[in-house]
Amino acid sequence: MTAFCLESGVLADGRQILYFNTADGAGRASFADKRDLGERARAGHMRHDVLRDEWIAVSAGRNARPQLPVDCPLCPSRDGELTEVPAPDYEVAVFENRFPSFGGAPGESGHTHGIEVSAPATGRCEVVCFSADHDASLVDLPPERVALVVAAQAQRTADLAARGDVEQVFCFENRGVEIGVTLHHPHGQIYGYPYVTPQTSRHLDAARRHRDETGRNLFGDILEAERKGPRVVAANDLWTAFVPYAARWPFEVHLYPNERFADLTELPSAYIEAFAPLYLDVLRRFDAAFPEGRMPYMAGWHQAPVREGRDLAWLRLEIVSNRRAAGKVKFLASSESVMGGFVNDLGPEKAAQILKDAL
Amino acid sequence: MTAFCLESGVLADGRQILYFNTADGAGRASFADKRDLGERARAGHMRHDVLRDEWIAVSAGRNARPQLPVDCPLCPSRDGELTEVPAPDYEVAVFENRFPSFGGAPGESGHTHGIEVSAPATGRCEVVCFSADHDASLVDLPPERVALVVAAQAQRTADLAARGDVEQVFCFENRGVEIGVTLHHPHGQIYGYPYVTPQTSRHLDAARRHRDETGRNLFGDILEAERKGPRVVAANDLWTAFVPYAARWPFEVHLYPNERFADLTELPSAYIEAFAPLYLDVLRRFDAAFPEGRMPYMAGWHQAPVREGRDLAWLRLEIVSNRRAAGKVKFLASSESVMGGFVNDLGPEKAAQILKDAL
Numbered sequence: 001m002t003a004f005c006l007e008s009g010v011l012a013d014g015r016q017i018l019y020f021n022t023a024d025g026a027g028r029a030s031f032a033d034k035r036d037l038g039e040r041a042r043a044g045h046m047r048h049d050v051l052r053d054e055w056i057a058v059s060a061g062r063n064a065r066p067q068l069p070v071d072c073p074l075c076p077s078r079d080g081e082l083t084e085v086p087a088p089d090y091e092v093a094v095f096e097n098r099f100p101s102f103g104g105a106p107g108e109s110g111h112t113h114g115i116e117v118s119a120p121a122t123g124r125c126e127v128v129c130f131s132a133d134h135d136a137s138l139v140d141l142p143p144e145r146v147a148l149v150v151a152a153q154a155q156r157t158a159d160l161a162a163r164g165d166v167e168q169v170f171c172f173e174n175r176g177v178e179i180g181v182t183l184h185h186p187h188g189q190i191y192g193y194p195y196v197t198p199q200t201s202r203h204l205d206a207a208r209r210h211r212d213e214t215g216r217n218l219f220g221d222i223l224e225a226e227r228k229g230p231r232v233v234a235a236n237d238l239w240t241a242f243v244p245y246a247a248r249w250p251f252e253v254h255l256y257p258n259e260r261f262a263d264l265t266e267l268p269s270a271y272i273e274a275f276a277p278l279y280l281d282v283l284r285r286f287d288a289a290f291p292e293g294r295m296p297y298m299a300g301w302h303q304a305p306v307r308e309g310r311d312l313a314w315l316r317l318e319i320v321s322n323r324r325a326a327g328k329v330k331f332l333a334s335s336e337s338v339m340g341g342f343v344n345d346l347g348p349e350k351a352a353q354i355l356k357d358a359l
Numbered sequence: 360m361t362a363f364c365l366e367s368g369v370l371a372d373g374r375q376i377l378y379f380n381t382a383d384g385a386g387r388a389s390f391a392d393k394r395d396l397g398e399r400a401r402a403g404h405m406r407h408d409v410l411r412d413e414w415i416a417v418s419a420g421r422n423a424r425p426q427l428p429v430d431c432p433l434c435p436s437r438d439g440e441l442t443e444v445p446a447p448d449y450e451v452a453v454f455e456n457r458f459p460s461f462g463g464a465p466g467e468s469g470h471t472h473g474i475e476v477s478a479p480a481t482g483r484c485e486v487v488c489f490s491a492d493h494d495a496s497l498v499d500l501p502p503e504r505v506a507l508v509v510a511a512q513a514q515r516t517a518d519l520a521a522r523g524d525v526e527q528v529f530c531f532e533n534r535g536v537e538i539g540v541t542l543h544h545p546h547g548q549i550y551g552y553p554y555v556t557p558q559t560s561r562h563l564d565a566a567r568r569h570r571d572e573t574g575r576n577l578f579g580d581i582l583e584a585e586r587k588g589p590r591v592v593a594a595n596d597l598w599t600a601f602v603p604y605a606a607r608w609p610f611e612v613h614l615y616p617n618e619r620f621a622d623l624t625e626l627p628s629a630y631i632e633a634f635a636p637l638y639l640d641v642l643r644r645f646d647a648a649f650p651e652g653r654m655p656y657m658a659g660w661h662q663a664p665v666r667e668g669r670d671l672a673w674l675r676l677e678i679v680s681n682r683r684a685a686g687k688v689k690f691l692a693s694s695e696s697v698m699g700g701f702v703n704d705l706g707p708e709k710a711a712q713i714l715k716d717a718l
């Protein structure tokens with residue numbers, strides 16, 4: 001089921017497009033991109049935040065990206081409407097982001113000037129179209145399609161990891177205007193970061209300390225504790241979905257495979273096929289939690305970095321929503337945004353109960 | 360100018376209220392709170408996030424707080440309309456938050472159950488009303504009033520630091536519905552955290568490494584570099600306001616005193632008096648940057664923790680906005696919220712130029 005046929009094409013400005021098809025001979029890459037896109041966007045650069053020892057991508061070109069345009073650029077090209085996808089139909093399509101935070105055409109070089117240190121924003125940003133149907137949402141798709149999306153994410157992870165300039169691959173989806181999506185068409189994104197992200201570094205530091213102290217894997221211990229506890233929202237033989245003990249967000253669910261894999265490239269087909277229906281179940285619970293319908297959410301895979309911590313990491317998906325009550329949104333205001341001090345206004349057990357009762 | 364007369368009263372449920380007056384004998388604390396508030400909200404608890412080694416406050420009682428109510432609870436009590444402020448007028452009033460993230464009446468105790476560790480959410484949350492005028496904004500107030508607000512913040516910092524259960528004091532303001540404010544009345548807040556916040560820990564770790572390597576203060580080196588650079592937005596003899604080299608937000612300005620003070624309690628009156636007009640100048644630039652008028656913002660003081668890093672910290676105010684262009688808001692979506700990977704879509708020099716040109 002999670003096998004696929006891959007076709008690769010090139011967009012008018014040189015960006016790569018990939019079609020993930022369930023059957024051979026779709027011939028989608030044979031459709032040429034007839035747009036005049038001009039020059040490809042140049043990459044920005046990164047600056048070192050000396051107070052936090054973190055990299056900040058500076059990507060002024062992104063500010064011009066379209067916000068909820070009338071003509072959807074992620075629909076297939078049909079009836080003379082030329083979009084980012086030249087083929088007249090597709091199942092799952094992946095292409096390089098036209099407004100990338102990382103990568104693009106060769107950009108600025110780095111420099112060091114006292115404590116001011118910059119580096120080229122190498123890496124790669126991709127868009128993953130989940131369906132040609134503009135009005136669908138991931139939750140509406142059949143499990144086979146969700147499995148194809150995950151298989152595509154795994155292929156992209158392997159491909160980006162093989163580049164010299166990517167240190168971590170993050171596959172994610174932002175859904176809902178309350179989260180800031182600029183396009184409604186069902187899609188996710190992939191960031192191939194040229195650095196290991198701060199959160200992943202912290203998780204791996206904690207896992208390393210835990211292993212040194214106990215000899216055990218921290219994520220395995222978390223999973224074992226959660227599986228016995230009151231916050232499991234849904235589960236099957238291979239996966240467990242739970243609200244974590246110390247959730248930051250009013251709604252936050254982590255989906256762990258019951259066995260350790262470092263990243264999607266290690267995930268066996270049986271796990272991908274078992275993930276899809278469980279994930280759809282969790283998404284349906286999110287959407288049914290409040291009478292106003294679809295929840296805004298952010299969802300992404302925590303994967304091991306390409307070159308470090310692979311013996312410690314435990315692949316898992318995290319889905320969070322900023323809705324804290326019917327009609328109310330949790331904002332990350334000063335305490336969270338400036339100080340990193342998180343306040344959960346709902347409570348993890350309450351959130352788990354709402355999601356369990358939702359269907 | 361920053362001297363004040365302090366009056367202290369008690370609200371109906373036992374919470375403290377303080378009036379900061381410019382003249383003696385205002386008699387504001389003599390007005391009794393005639394409301395029937397019932398029992399005071401109990402404190403929540405904190406949970407240890409083992410993956411990040413951070414504390415998360417769980418405060419289910421806060422979810423009931425009013426959102427943009429018709430009758431403003433921060434206006435003075437007048438004509439039978441009873442509010443959080445019993446006096447019929449005030450200059451600056453500070454009271455304990457009715458819906459606190461930290462503190463309140465004694466609450467749950469902590470426990471340790473394997474890797475699940477919790478602690479009481481001690482500490483204190485306060486509301487700081489900047490003016491009795493419901494329709495004013497801080498930017499509309501005279502510099503003398505802003506100085507009185509800062510003097511009040513300094514007094515509260517000293518008072519909270521003297522409690523045994525506060526490790527860090529954060530004085531801040533969230534302004535604008537795009538930031539999530541639930542009350543329009545001009546006000547700020549104070550969090551007396553029972554722990555040192557993650558961001559402050561990171562800053563102090565960086566400062567410690569820098570001192571070990573160079574013998575110098577990191578914040579002093581940042582200030583020196585920025586004062587020579589292209590991102591200074593405004594300055595006077597005692598303060599410098601600049602967009603930092605590696606800003607995370609499209610609009611982000613840091614206001615440093617030109618000399619090191621660990622926190623507001625150390626700040627001499629001359630510095631408070633020089634801060635007020637400069638801060639108002641920066642706020643006016645924010646509001647003039649885009650034709651749609653008032654910018655949403657978060658602003659807060661970075662202060663030294665109560666018991667550590669006081670020889671390293673450098674008091675400064677940070678103001679950030681999530682507006683990235685006219686009519687467009689920057690969301691902290693998956694890359695920032697889940698991975699901690701920040702992307703600045705505007706660019707620090709561009710932001711500084713917009714603010715410099717705004718007035």
